[in-house]
Amino acid sequence: MPRSLTRRSIKQLSKLPTVQGGLSRLAADRVRQCGVKLEPLLSRAGLTIDQIDDPERRIFASSQIAFLEAAAEALNDNLLGFSLAEKFDLRDLGLLYYVMASSETLGEALKRASRYSRITNEAVVLQYQDGREPRLRLIYSGIPRHADQQQIEFCIFAMVRASCTLSGRRFLPERVSISHVRPRGVAKFAGVLGNALEFGADADEINFPKGSAEWALVDADARLNKILVKVCEESLSSRKCKTGDLRVRVENAISPLLPHGQARANVVARKLGMSERTLVRRLAEEGFSFNEILQQLKASLAIRYLEEDSLPISRIAWLLGFEEASSFSHACRRWTGKSPREIRLSC
The missing domain is CATH 1.10.10.60 (Homeodomain-like)
Structure with missing residues (x-):
């Protein structure tokens, strides 16, 4: 053990929220495709090639955010998170996707996402509010929200895109609010998130269409969902909730x-x-x-x-x-x- 890595620092590291790292791997693939050197960008974020190339290894959420910001700068792509959410295979969300997809209604799927999203990303807490106009709020835990732009934009668009795909409906949210400021590229977002879109808002939140909680999902499977919920509960219980300092x-x-x-x-x-x-x-x-x-x-x-x-x-x-x-x-x-x-x- 390196002398600099004290028991206190190890304990502090164990409290940091982690992510499965799928988003970082998507960004790494984009960097490689564009012919940009990947290793220096990873190094800036405290990551290694081995971590990125191993899909089973979790990484720190703060490292993912830092890498996405570094990749966006290197690629001169201020919309990196958005463009990755636009094209990735939703099944890459893993267990979270399948437990949502097998739910009976969109409302149930969003409830599942709210409860089990920590399996995928411990830093982004989803809070679902049921009602005639259901609402999903994204709250950061254990890491500073102000340092992130690409990850949260990916998460918001990915949730809207998943909801459209699972329900088999092309719809625009009633309202989307994002707490960071974006001076450029807003028109691109409006095309898929609607014109009721606000940057620099008080919260990161998606308001779904009225009555959408009752929409039936195209791949609903009650038996499969029951099995997956059990697996999710076991996975969730094995992970400690990390609220951060x-x-x-x-x-x-x-x-x-x-x-x-x-x-x-x-x-x-x-x-x-x-x-x-x-x-x-x-x-x-x-x-x-x-x-x-x-x-x-x-x-x-x-x-x-x-x-x-x-x-x-x-x-x-x-x-x-x-x-x-x-x-x-x-x-x-x-x-x-x-x-x-x-x-x-x-x-």
Whole structure:
């Protein structure tokens, strides 16, 4: 065992959410097809060729996100997650696909997805809300949501595409909301997700058509579904639910609050189901303060937004909760020693 790999670090690694890695392997295939060197991109994400070439090996969710972002940059394809979701074989979702496909109705399939999605991806928690207009919300657990764009876009489109295929109906969602900002490529999304599509929203969510929960599925098989549910339950019980450290949960709670100027400790504490005093105390126990996390998150998002040339600086200021662009400029100089324009030129 390397000296640097202490028992504490091993314990911390064991708590990190993992994924089956199918999406990373799809992206790796695309990189290879385009003649781009794969190994350096994997290395940037802490991955190896052996991990990618072995379909049985799980990888860290954070590594998958980092690799997808690196691949998108190397391929100059800002729509990588979307395009992968558009063409992959749904059966590659494995057990999750088959337990959904054998369900009786779309509503039951979405319930199965909500319960068993952790088998495929421990970091993306699906929450299904039944009703006349069923709703599926995607929540990040154990990793920061703001670092991801490609994976979440893949997940949302893949769920809509799977729902269309399993029900045998071509439909558009009533509404789709995605919490990150996308200044380019929105028209492509609207073509398959509908015009009621909002980026920079408060949540990642799909609203399905009215009455769609009752739609019968084309491959419904009650006997097979019963068997698969049992297998899923056994698989789920063998995996521990990983909620991640408090800092990540705080970051994920702050992100959608920034544009509304509501990123305050009392508001975040309420969203996390605790008092402000408890939140401050628990963060201090982990060696952080709320303001430190807030400022570091704003700085990280600022650099990410400034990389997008088509995103006006005044809008970036608003997205980060600043009332005026001048306040944002002062903050940038405090974080980096550079103005927003200087940061943009250096990206």
